[in-house]
Amino acid sequence: MMRLKTRNLKFINKPLALLLLVTTSVFAQPKKQxxxxxxxxxxxxxxxxxxxxxxxxxxxxxxxxxxxITRCELFGKQLEDKLYAHQAIQDSIIVTDQEVNDYMNQQIDAMVEQVGSIEKVVNYYNKKDEEDFRSFFFDVIKMNKLTSQMQKKIVDEVEITPEEVRNFFKEIPQDEIPMFGAEVEVAQIVIKPKISEQEKQNAINKLKGIRKEVLEGASFYSKVVLNTDDKASIGTGGFYKITRKTPFVKEFKEVAFSLAEGEISEPFETEFGYHIILVEKIKGQEIELRHILIKPKVTDEALKQAKADIEIIREKIVKGEISFEDAAKASSDEKETKNNGGVLFNPQTMETKFELTKMDPALYNQIVDLKVGEVSLPYLDQEERGDKYYKILTINNKLPEHKADYASDYLKIKELALRDKQIKAISKWMEEKIQETYIKIDKDYQECDFTSNWLKK
Structure with missing residues (x-):
């Protein structure tokens, strides 16, 4: 599309590290000596x-x-990556060995899962042994993390003004104005099953019993493995390393930072359930801890009641006794959307509009047959952490596929304009750094038609 077109490989934002998740079919290819x-x-x-x-x-x-894709293009991309990594070191960008090792272990585990053994991975890359492969892989990952962070530093410094956005849009030829797909604005009302006081007390009593056993000598780690409902930390024995800036809920951090080393908290409540915390180490402003989460049980009766409650709300909306927006503000249990009348925000664009072709498939299937203003039947849905709830949805507005309009599509146009400015900033940075950096190109590649001036002609 217009100015935003670049050659296939230039300015591709790499992920934070090299993705070497090669498939079995790739491993099966014969090697060229x-x-x-x-x-x-x-x-x-x-x-x-x-x-x-x-x-x-x-x-x-x-x-x-x-x-x-030619070898010259890939060579040019390699040169770019090396320049980013080289300059990252000059700019004192730090990538720790621990960060590299953690990522490397994840990637190697994934490769082994795909092909069956570490030996196959090692042999494919023609390395002597696992240690030799890890040394090679470590260097690759570290360089790519430096590359990624240097790229991020460049583009993060780029800002764009409303005037620049306006000028960007004006300069687009009429026959190149981008098309945006059909969009919808969706709202929902969520009703969560109410947890009984008895189930809450059962969770508290269970944690109190675990705490007592640990104080009497039982292993906290073992108790985590056997009891916690925090699936994200079960493999590490409930371990977390946090500071006051770590994005954990306030109640959790308040308890953690009130404890001394070796102390175990009493059970306390957060939006996730009930916890106890064991503080293992305090290092300045950083705490190393383990915790156990117990979620109070949701009974079948509570789920049935939640469904009955949302059916009543839906009936009142359909009869016109209350608007969907007012019903959401009055009754929805989803705090993120409640005060906005139930309107969902697109996490990719931070707008209230969702492009149908880019929508989360689960949400798309729930609204695809709805007309504007129509209210869905109740859906039983589930949060990422496993909590079930009922919801109803409606479509507030539908926009057909259309050419970009400055007023109604301003945020999307702003994103295009910002990306265009970032590409120009990277090009300018590349030109300057090539001139400042020692570069040597082998004679076999000096006939390549590079996008950047690697030969300093």
Whole structure:
């Protein structure tokens, strides 16, 4: 599309680290034996001929058709990545070994799961043993984390004014004005089953019993594994490392920071359920702790009552006794949307409009047959953490596919304008840093038609 078009590989935002999740079919391909060698140098980094082969493997593993991607293009991308990483070090961007090792372990586990054994992974990359492979993989991941953070630093410094957005839109030729897909504005009312006082007390009593057993010598770690409802931390024995800025709920942090080393809290409540915390270490403003979460049970009767309550609300809306918006404000149990009349926000755009083709499939299936103003039947849904609830939905507004309109599509146009300015900022940064950095290109690649001036002509 217009100015935003760039060549296939330039300015692609890499993920925070290299994705080497190669598929079984990729591992099954025969290896080509060739003599490896240095084909480029950027600052303190070298580009090997084998790096280009590795790029092809990665792209194929991600489903990219590589038949029209040349070695020159991939070499240019390697040079860019090396320049980002080199400059990241000059700018004192830090990537810790722990951060790299944690990510590396996750990726290796995923590769082994796909192909069956670490030996197959090691053999494919033609490394002597697992230690040799880990050393190689560590360097790859660290460089790519530096690359990603340097790119982020450049684009994060780019801001755009309303005047720039307006000028950007005015400069788009009429026949190149982008089309935006059909959009909807969706609202919902959520009714959660009420937890009985008895079930709450059962959870508290269970935690009190666990606390007593730990104080008498039982292993807190074991109690976590056997009892916690926090599935995210069960594998680490309920372990978390937090500061006051960690995005945990306020009640959890208040209790954690009130405890001394080795102390176990009494049971306390958050929106997730009931907890106890054991503080293991206090390091300045950082706390290392373990916790156990117990969620009070939701009875079948409570779920039936929630359904009955939402059916009554729906009936009043359908009869015109109350608007959907007022019913949401009065009765919805979803605090994020309650005060907004139940209107959902698109987490990708932070607008209230959802493009149908990019909508979450589960939500799309729930609203696809609804007309504007129509109220759905009650749905039994479930939060990520497993809590069940009932909801009803309506469509407040539907917009058909249309050409971008400055007034109604301002936020989308602003995003396009910002991306355009970021691309220009990266190009300018690249031009300047190439001139400042030691660069050497092997003679076999000096005929490449690079996008950037790597040959400093």
């Amino acid at each position: 060739k003599v490896d060698g240095v084909i480029g140098v950027v600052g303190d980094y070298v580009v090997l001929d084998s790096d280009i082969d590795l790029e092809y493997i990665q792209l194929k593993a991600q489903g990219v058709d590589t038949k029209n």
